[in-house]
Amino acid sequence: MPSSPCTLCNWGRLHASPESPPLVGSLLVSRLFMYPDQSYYGRMALVCSRHVEDVLTLPQPDYRAMCDDLHIAAQLMSALFPESRLNLAQLGNREAHLHWHIIPRRSGDYNEGAAPWPHPVVDIGYERLRALAEQASRLLEQIANRNRSPL
Numbered sequence: 001m002p003s004s005p006c007t008l009c010n011w012g013r014l015h016a017s018p019e020s021p022p023l024v025g026s027l028l029v030s031r032l033f034m035y036p037d038q039s040y041y042g043r044m045a046l047v048c049s050r051h052v053e054d055v056l057t058l059p060q061p062d063y064r065a066m067c068d069d070l071h072i073a074a075q076l077m078s079a080l081f082p083e084s085r086l087n088l089a090q091l092g093n094r095e096a097h098l099h100w101h102i103i104p105r106r107s108g109d110y111n112e113g114a115a116p117w118p119h120p121v122v123d124i125g126y127e128r129l130r131a132l133a134e135q136a137s138r139l140l141e142q143i144a145n146r147n148r149s150p151l
């Protein structure tokens, strides 16, 4: 499969291989991946399923759907790590492909009380990352089903 010059497009194409971080799940218009750098344990990235550079190049109905996806990802992170404070960031300075960083913050972590950057890179290994993705994926399915249920 030919690779794309866009790293995050490649994550979408290669998600079943160690060449890409493990996929947690596919949502309405995005995919949720474990983030390779686990300096904040449990960190994920919510990546738009198609290549758009930023929120202004995403049609408004898709932007609303991505906000719904972001809300589900936030619920997931809160359920997985209830002790953490959730940081959400959409920057696009390094990767011009719409994505959100979903970062659980804890007391005593790097840059406590401030923005998460800069920080040292922490590689926990692909197998641990994949195991965490599988745990998160099961919980994501429960949350998505609960959100689809009538109130």
Ligand SMILES: [Zn+2]
Residues within 6 Å of the ligand: 006, 007, 008, 009, 010, 050, 051, 052, 096, 097
């Ligand atoms: Zn892309």
